[in-house]
Amino acid sequence: MKIEVKLTTTNDAYIIKNMYxxxxxxxxxxxxxxxxxxxxxxxxxxxxxxxxxxxxxxxxQNIWWEKQHCLYPYLILVDDNPAGFALIATPPHCAPGVDFFVHDFFLLQPYRGNGIAEFAAKLVFEQFRGNWELYTNPSDKNLIGQKFWRKTVSNYTDGHFEESVGPTHDGNKMIFRFSN
Incomplete structure (x- = not known):
């Protein structure tokens, strides 16, 4: 199985927009x-x-393709088929001290549960070096998402990350921070 992430352009923006x-x-x-x-x-x-x-x-959603070198819309591909996306923001669309923010991350249902999402997240993290931040819902309805990010970030950083729950620009969230 071939897993890759591809930075999209206005020509293929519709694929992410279709999945949104x-x-x-x-x-x-x-x-x-x-x-x-x-x-x-x-x-x-x-x-x-x-x-x-x-x-x-x-x-x-056009803003993701209008602000090159600031907003990065990645398509996740599995065997050359669209499987999801990762929207990565940089300043000024991040909190102070954060270089890269995982704004949205999504994998279609048929591709879940077999390591594709973690592999794709690591590919995205490898695109840039700096201080990263991502949020997820801290409620009990999102235990799978919390577990996914905890495992993915821990594996990627060899356990060197911060996890907290607190206020963000998007309400109360579980916050993961790490540097690569």
Missing amino acids: PLFLHDLSGHYGLIEGHMPNKHGIYEDSHAYKTLQDQYDV
């Missing part, structure tokens, strides 16, 4: 009936009711 609603739907299972994690009145997983179609949502 699946990612948001997946996240809703980790948060339950919390505002912001439910579809709006048009059936779109976005806070604003201004988004009536998936095209509206696509347009909002």
Whole structure:
């Protein structure tokens, strides 16, 4: 099985955009009936009711391809097929002291549970050197995600990382920090 990560361009941005609603739907299972994690009145997983179609949502995501050298949208490929994505942000889209932030990370259901996500995350981490940060939901509904990130970051750093739970720009989160 060949696993790779590919930095996307505007020419293949649509692939990540096609998977993004699946990612948001997946996240809703980790948060339950919390505002912001439910579809709006048009059936779109976005806070604003201004988004009536998936095209509206696509347009909002264009920032990932408009800010080269600042935002990095990676496609995860398995045997040359789209399997997920990783959206990596750099300053000014990070907390102070953070060089690289895992904004979103997603793997489609058929590819889960066999090491692909961990391998892909490590490939992404290897793209850049510096101080990394990522968040995940600290609730009991997300034990699988917490376990995944704890294991992945621990394996990648040989156990040299910080884990905490606390406030972030996106609410209370489990926070992982490490340097490579």
